[in-house]
Amino acid sequence: xxxxxxxxxxxxxxxxxxxxxxxxxxxxxxxxxxxxxxxxxxxxxxxxxxxxxxxxxxxxxxxxxxxxxxxxxxxxxxxxxxxxxxxxxxxxxxxxxxxxxxxxxxxxxxxxxxxxxxxxxxxxxxxxxxxxxxxxxxxxxxxxxxxxxxxxxxxxxxxxxxxxxxxxxxxxxxxxxxxxxxxxxxxxxxxxxxxxxxxxxxxxxxxxxxxxxxxxxxxxxxxxxxxxxxxxxxxxxxxxxxxxxxxxxxxxxxxxxxxxxxxxxxxxxxxxxxxxxxxxxxxxxxxxxxxxxxxxxxxxxxxxxxxxxxxxxxxxxxxxxxxxxxxxxxxxx
Amino acid sequence: xxxxxxxxxxxxxxxxxxxxxxxxxxxxxxxxxxxxxxxxxxxxxxxxxxxxxxxxxxxxxxxxxxxxxxxxxxxxxxxxxxxxxxxxxxxxxxxxxxxxxxxxxxxxxxxxxxxxxxxxxxxxxxxxxxxxxxxxxxxxxxxxxxxxxxxxxxxxxxxxxxxxxxxxxxxxxxxxxxxxxxxxxxxxxxxxxxxxxxxxxxxxxxxxxxxxxxxxxxxxxxxxxxxxxxxxxxxxxxxxxxxxxxxxxxxxxxxxxxxxxxxxxxxxxxxxxxxxxxxxxxxxxxxxxxxxxxxxxxxxxxxxxxxxxxxxxxxxxxxxxxxxxxx
Numbered sequence: 001x002x003x004x005x006x007x008x009x010x011x012x013x014x015x016x017x018x019x020x021x022x023x024x025x026x027x028x029x030x031x032x033x034x035x036x037x038x039x040x041x042x043x044x045x046x047x048x049x050x051x052x053x054x055x056x057x058x059x060x061x062x063x064x065x066x067x068x069x070x071x072x073x074x075x076x077x078x079x080x081x082x083x084x085x086x087x088x089x090x091x092x093x094x095x096x097x098x099x100x101x102x103x104x105x106x107x108x109x110x111x112x113x114x115x116x117x118x119x120x121x122x123x124x125x126x127x128x129x130x131x132x133x134x135x136x137x138x139x140x141x142x143x144x145x146x147x148x149x150x151x152x153x154x155x156x157x158x159x160x161x162x163x164x165x166x167x168x169x170x171x172x173x174x175x176x177x178x179x180x181x182x183x184x185x186x187x188x189x190x191x192x193x194x195x196x197x198x199x200x201x202x203x204x205x206x207x208x209x210x211x212x213x214x215x216x217x218x219x220x221x222x223x224x225x226x227x228x229x230x231x232x233x234x235x236x237x238x239x240x241x242x243x244x245x246x247x248x249x250x251x252x253x254x255x256x257x258x259x260x261x262x263x264x265x266x267x268x269x270x271x272x273x274x275x276x277x278x279x280x281x282x283x284x285x286x287x288x289x290x291x292x293x294x295x296x297x298x299x300x301x302x303x304x305x306x307x308x309x310x311x312x313x314x315x316x317x318x319x320x321x322x323x324x325x326x327x328x329x330x331x332x333x
Numbered sequence: 334x335x336x337x338x339x340x341x342x343x344x345x346x347x348x349x350x351x352x353x354x355x356x357x358x359x360x361x362x363x364x365x366x367x368x369x370x371x372x373x374x375x376x377x378x379x380x381x382x383x384x385x386x387x388x389x390x391x392x393x394x395x396x397x398x399x400x401x402x403x404x405x406x407x408x409x410x411x412x413x414x415x416x417x418x419x420x421x422x423x424x425x426x427x428x429x430x431x432x433x434x435x436x437x438x439x440x441x442x443x444x445x446x447x448x449x450x451x452x453x454x455x456x457x458x459x460x461x462x463x464x465x466x467x468x469x470x471x472x473x474x475x476x477x478x479x480x481x482x483x484x485x486x487x488x489x490x491x492x493x494x495x496x497x498x499x500x501x502x503x504x505x506x507x508x509x510x511x512x513x514x515x516x517x518x519x520x521x522x523x524x525x526x527x528x529x530x531x532x533x534x535x536x537x538x539x540x541x542x543x544x545x546x547x548x549x550x551x552x553x554x555x556x557x558x559x560x561x562x563x564x565x566x567x568x569x570x571x572x573x574x575x576x577x578x579x580x581x582x583x584x585x586x587x588x589x590x591x592x593x594x595x596x597x598x599x600x601x602x603x604x605x606x607x608x609x610x611x612x613x614x615x616x617x618x619x620x621x622x623x624x625x626x627x628x629x630x631x632x633x634x635x636x637x638x639x640x641x642x643x644x645x646x647x648x649x650x651x652x653x654x655x656x657x658x659x660x
Contacts, residue, residue, distance in 0.1 A: 231433050232437055238423055238503075239450065239451045239454060240451075241424075241454055242420060243416075253442075254439070254440070328441060329440070
């Protein structure tokens, strides 16, 4: 098992290298000299040349590439042109917000989605099942930016049930220990802050979850329906196993194997920042950071952001595969 | 010995199309005595598996359901039992093993977990007691090194081994009746012989009645005292195995016996086959279901459906020829 994981991590290196290279080339091909952008339209040619030199952009492209790779190997993702802060540090500061939102919404949507999927499979073709299928499909099809705005209007602005945007309330802010506000407030026993954080998180999490619930539900339903027809389910019934246990134990464990992939992929996608949701809810996460980087033509930020997305995808794939081995004994590495 | 299982006029229907219903088991009646081994023989689609699943209450619904009939097991009509009571009988006093050992065990649980589950569903025993009993059962079905085998997963075992595990689970609560639905079909010949010997041993030593479903007449001779021949959902002949083999009454049974390859058959001579194919159950002929393939058909057979008729000595057959004695 460890050998397998080690091998997969090694295999990830060329993948990440390839992505880094592609991102590097694209940035050079498609963007202007950021020195212009930074200095504004009234900058003198001298100033631009000076900054270009300072940024190392006067070097030949291959040399820039080698310098870039060298920096990456040392864990240096560069410095943001705007904030003048190391990009790695800025990403790390924002990571907890993104991860917290991602984990919260995926837990919410996988529990709800899987349970609804099982119910639909057990009550296949009933009115309830059909209604759930249509609702689920609607949920998947709703654009997140639109849904987010509608939820803000309904639940925050009109009903005043939840805060409009942001991540926390300045009055109820937990002491920063891990950066994960729910964990921090629980650690310090600050339950008021915990409740407040939950309230802030709920709308963005719901916005993300509506689509995920739909897809997890539909996926669980179809795999359950396939599994329930298998011979070993008939065997379980022939043994006299009660039907609820047939479904929840014999069928579900088999059906979950493919569902786990979908959940893992979703989580991986969210870890690199749900760009739209974070922007709408002013959620101080990685997605928002990357969007700002793109708007500002901030080389280092965009490069690192793309790399982050790639690295997270690679490792979430690995995590899903490892989990597979745990769920399905036929797969042993 | 008393009657253990009595099936009366069982009709199990399957919906094959929006408007089309077929009788997969068509007015099937038979009895099985305690400790007896009864074989049901027939081609695919003859209704033998459906009959067995009906007894177990495991007819997949939809598309299938039991339309009418009675199934008495130790005097109790199983079709009148609620799902809870029926569940208490399944795997407890009736055990069942299936045709496909490769797919009949749950791939994600260990063999041990699956056997102990079968024990614990019906018996109030602790985990460790169930474990000891499972190991004991594995020994009885002649699985070597049972302690170690408990921890293995089905995919780590051969087909024969898996079928032994299936038998072991079916025996978990000492059933009075073991239903074996083509248990050897998917296995190669040597393993087949071993499994047959095992089932025969169980029937003998535990005095368990066996309902043995097969399409292989050779197996019938090996294992059963009595046999039922089914065709297109109906019983066409029933009797003691020796009578059936020495003096088949129904032309279909005769055809089946002729189709068994014999060592004496000269090389190059084509094996005997019954001409034609099994009729479509949704378009059964008006008269006898076998009429299109029968070498001895008479004009009457096309118009009128023969009844199952009891002959002297308790044999039954569904053929007009048996009436006139002109066989």
